[in-house]
Amino acid sequence: MSMARKRQGVTPSSRRKFVKIAGAAGVAGLAGCSGDSGSANGDSGGTTTLQYWTLFAGGDGEAMKTLVDRFNEEHDSVQIERQRQPFDEYYDKLFTSMTGGDAPDLAVFHTPQIQRFTDALTPIGGMLSDGAADEYVNSIWQETEFGGDRLAVPLDTHPNGLYYNKDIFEEAGLDPESPPTNFEELKSAADTITAETDKQAFSPDPYLRFFVRQFIAWQNGRGGEFLNEDNTEAAFGDDNGVALAQFYHDITNEWGWDRADSTDDRGTKAFRSGDLAMTINGTWYYGVLEEQDFGWGMAKPFVAPGQSAPQTWANSHTLGVPNSSSNQEAAVEAAEWITQNSLEWGTEAGHLPAAQTVLDSDDLRGSNVWEKTLSTFSDMAQNDELSYMPSTENNENYTRPVNNAISQIYSGQLDPEEGIKQAATDVTNNLQG
Amino acid sequence: MATKDTGSILSRLPRVEAVDSETRDGVLFALPYLLVFSVFLLYPLLKGLYMSLFDWNAFNPAQSEFILAENYVRMLGDPAFWAAVRATALFVVLTVPTLVGLGLALALGVNQDIKGKRFLRTVFFSPYVLTVSVVSLIWAEMYAPQYGPINYYLELIMSNPPAWLNSFTFAMPAVALATIWWTVGFNFVILLAARQGVSERLYEAARIDGASTWRAFKDITLPQMRPAIVFVTTVQLIASFQVFGQVFIMTNGGPGNSTQTLVMYLFRVAFRQQEFGYAAAIGYFLFVVLVGVSLINYKFVGGSD
Numbered sequence: 001m002s003m004a005r006k007r008q009g010v011t012p013s014s015r016r017k018f019v020k021i022a023g024a025a026g027v028a029g030l031a032g033c034s035g036d037s038g039s040a041n042g043d044s045g046g047t048t049t050l051q052y053w054t055l056f057a058g059g060d061g062e063a064m065k066t067l068v069d070r071f072n073e074e075h076d077s078v079q080i081e082r083q084r085q086p087f088d089e090y091y092d093k094l095f096t097s098m099t100g101g102d103a104p105d106l107a108v109f110h111t112p113q114i115q116r117f118t119d120a121l122t123p124i125g126g127m128l129s130d131g132a133a134d135e136y137v138n139s140i141w142q143e144t145e146f147g148g149d150r151l152a153v154p155l156d157t158h159p160n161g162l163y164y165n166k167d168i169f170e171e172a173g174l175d176p177e178s179p180p181t182n183f184e185e186l187k188s189a190a191d192t193i194t195a196e197t198d199k200q201a202f203s204p205d206p207y208l209r210f211f212v213r214q215f216i217a218w219q220n221g222r223g224g225e226f227l228n229e230d231n232t233e234a235a236f237g238d239d240n241g242v243a244l245a246q247f248y249h250d251i252t253n254e255w256g257w258d259r260a261d262s263t264d265d266r267g268t269k270a271f272r273s274g275d276l277a278m279t280i281n282g283t284w285y286y287g288v289l290e291e292q293d294f295g296w297g298m299a300k301p302f303v304a305p306g307q308s309a310p311q312t313w314a315n316s317h318t319l320g321v322p323n324s325s326s327n328q329e330a331a332v333e334a335a336e337w338i339t340q341n342s343l344e345w346g347t348e349a350g351h352l353p354a355a356q357t358v359l360d361s362d363d364l365r366g367s368n369v370w371e372k373t374l375s376t377f378s379d380m381a382q383n384d385e386l387s388y389m390p391s392t393e394n395n396e397n398y399t400r401p402v403n404n405a406i407s408q409i410y411s412g413q414l415d416p417e418e419g420i421k422q423a424a425t426d427v428t429n430n431l432q433g
Numbered sequence: 434m435a436t437k438d439t440g441s442i443l444s445r446l447p448r449v450e451a452v453d454s455e456t457r458d459g460v461l462f463a464l465p466y467l468l469v470f471s472v473f474l475l476y477p478l479l480k481g482l483y484m485s486l487f488d489w490n491a492f493n494p495a496q497s498e499f500i501l502a503e504n505y506v507r508m509l510g511d512p513a514f515w516a517a518v519r520a521t522a523l524f525v526v527l528t529v530p531t532l533v534g535l536g537l538a539l540a541l542g543v544n545q546d547i548k549g550k551r552f553l554r555t556v557f558f559s560p561y562v563l564t565v566s567v568v569s570l571i572w573a574e575m576y577a578p579q580y581g582p583i584n585y586y587l588e589l590i591m592s593n594p595p596a597w598l599n600s601f602t603f604a605m606p607a608v609a610l611a612t613i614w615w616t617v618g619f620n621f622v623i624l625l626a627a628r629q630g631v632s633e634r635l636y637e638a639a640r641i642d643g644a645s646t647w648r649a650f651k652d653i654t655l656p657q658m659r660p661a662i663v664f665v666t667t668v669q670l671i672a673s674f675q676v677f678g679q680v681f682i683m684t685n686g687g688p689g690n691s692t693q694t695l696v697m698y699l700f701r702v703a704f705r706q707q708e709f710g711y712a713a714a715i716g717y718f719l720f721v722v723l724v725g726v727s728l729i730n731y732k733f734v735g736g737s738d
Contacts, residue, residue: 008606092621093705095491095707119493261579261599262594262596262599263598264685269579394705407688411599413598413600413601413688
């Protein structure tokens with residue numbers, strides 16, 4: 001009965017009307033979707049407000065807040081609105097915002113990520129103040145240029161170091177002022193710690209998911225290569241890569257320096273709780289470790305086997321301006337200001353500033369962080385001992401296979417030689433796919 | 434003649450108006466849903482199909498290159514895609530039968546005349562109100578190797594308990610177990626309602642005829658609850674094929690790619706590799722599989738209506 005009524009109601013003419021109305025509604029809905037981001041620019045009453053996205057948490061977050069607050073105090077016509085995004089989702093969110101035309105005016109990029117965003121970033125070379133290039137440490141400045149375009153200004157460089165717990169060294173009867181400087185010394189120290197204490201001795205990556213970072217540096221340090229010259233093929237499936245894979249395997253499965261378990265962040269939890277003697281991590285660890293109640297030190301992480309030309313991993317934070325920004329000039333000015341007034345970025349967050357004057361300043365060189373870590377990092381930078389990650393169209397093409405392989409080698413679920421060679425094949429396929 | 438004609442026209446007029454106002458009301462009532470449907474479902478569905486035929490340039494869509502079925506061809510030859518299909522299938526096999534079976538068992542159990550019935554009903558359903566991130570974080574901590582409660586107690590009786598979420602063997606079962614704990618309450622509630630809808634007279638008659646409990650279950654409970662069981666199974670199949678949040682948070686697809694399911698692979702292809710066209714093709718594969726599985730389920734298991 002009700003069915004019959006319904007059928008009766010839908011005459012051809014009413015169906016046409018219905019389609020028309022629904023169609024119009026649909027079009028209206030879609031038009032709403034495309035949005036008009038231009039209406040939401042930051043100009044209001046002569047003050048330009050810049051949306052600035054960062055991924056900094058903890059000590060980094062505090063230091064960046066200090067810089068931005070200082071910028072806002074010293075400027076009237078331009079104000080920065082800082083938005084912190086979660087580290088793990090940062091580039092996904094940034095990418096989505098850029099494809100949606102709703103990107104911030106200014107954003108933090110790690111150097112190897114810039115290439116991925118080339119099409120969505122503004123070349124800012126012409127907007128920088130005169131002689132800007134001379135204001136930055138030359139090697140870092142070079143690392144942040146792509147295909148002749150200046151797409152970002154560098155804030156820092158943040159290399160890896162070997163962090164160690166002095167209390168555990170003492171407990172094991174080792175000299176807490178003599179951290180290992182090469183593989184033989186590492187072996188001797190870690191074996192002693194394993195024998196004399198109930199602590200874990202050494203983990204090459206406290207997060208147990210970023211193995212690729214130091215692997216690249218150690219591969220270079222052995223005189224090997226990670227990728228071939230034009231980044232189209234993996235080169236780490238050679239004897240050097242296999243020897244390193246064996247090293248990762250032996251740490252857990254042979255020498256018992258750490259558990260054969262690559263669960264995320266296990267190492268950093270253990271190091272912070274004083275259960276791990278040595279690990280390799282970036283500059284930012286300074287801020288974390290200053291809050292712990294054990295003695296700690298830092299040394300050059302040249303402790304893998306066969307380091308004839310030692311290298312450590314390094315990366316840079318840079319500031320770039322998405323080309324959808326309607327405040328590009330102001331954003332470039334702000335980027336320059338932040339990177340050139342970055343003292344706290346060194347003294348509080350522990351990074352090596354990219355601004356030459358800040359790096360050379362007495363304020364930095366007389367600080368606690370300089371004595372604890374930065375002098376060593378600076379030394380490695382001056383000796384050209386920093387290995388940056390190769391820039392490819394999409395770095396996940398090589399980071400994921402290598403991290404996966406080493407993670408499984410480390411946890412004893414994959415044969416080292418077979419695993420690293422398979423990873424090399426996968427990386428080559430990805431790069432050429 | 435003429436009078437009659439006029440009369441019939443006049444008599445028809447109000448009816449035509451009535452139809453029109455009825456249509457207008459119908460359209461007005463349907464409009465809010467149609468709007469939402471068009472914008473959030475129909476449009477993305479068609480746009481996805483369109484994108485899957487392109488080498489899509491996310492930053493400059495206008496520069497996308499039309500490549501017809503190349504994304505689909507690539508998909509069939511992509512080992513990572515097939516690994517994701519296998520991982521997804523494993524997850525479906527580990528979760529769907531248990532979720533439906535356990536849901537049914539709990540529903541029948543609580544339907545008995547037992548003490549604490551209401552309490553149990555709340556207990557079984559309560560995890561379902563949590564969000565996927567909360568559930569995943571709780572279970573990630575439960576499974577944590579050195580500091581997690583599961584391994585803490587296991588270490589009292591064994592020397593080296595597995596690192597659950599980092600083991601090829603245990604990672605997917607561990608995620609499946611968390612998922613079962615989380616969502617079985619939904620099936621339970623639906624099936625309990627269905628069981629309560631079965632007339633007690635049928636059981637009474639069966640008892641009088643001397644039917645065993647098993648016989649009553651097989652010939653009364655199951656057939657009577659069939660529509661609800663099919664519904665629950667279908668919903669569960671769809672949910673399990675689309676699993677994303679749990680693996681994303683608990684394992685990030687690892688170890689290796691052993692827990693990288695289809696939707697997770699799709700996410701990575703789209704947002705990490707920036708290949709929206711290829712991701713859309715993978716999405717369409719999943720769409721076709723889900724429609725197929727649902728149809729089969731309704732056709733062969735669903736029976737009438």
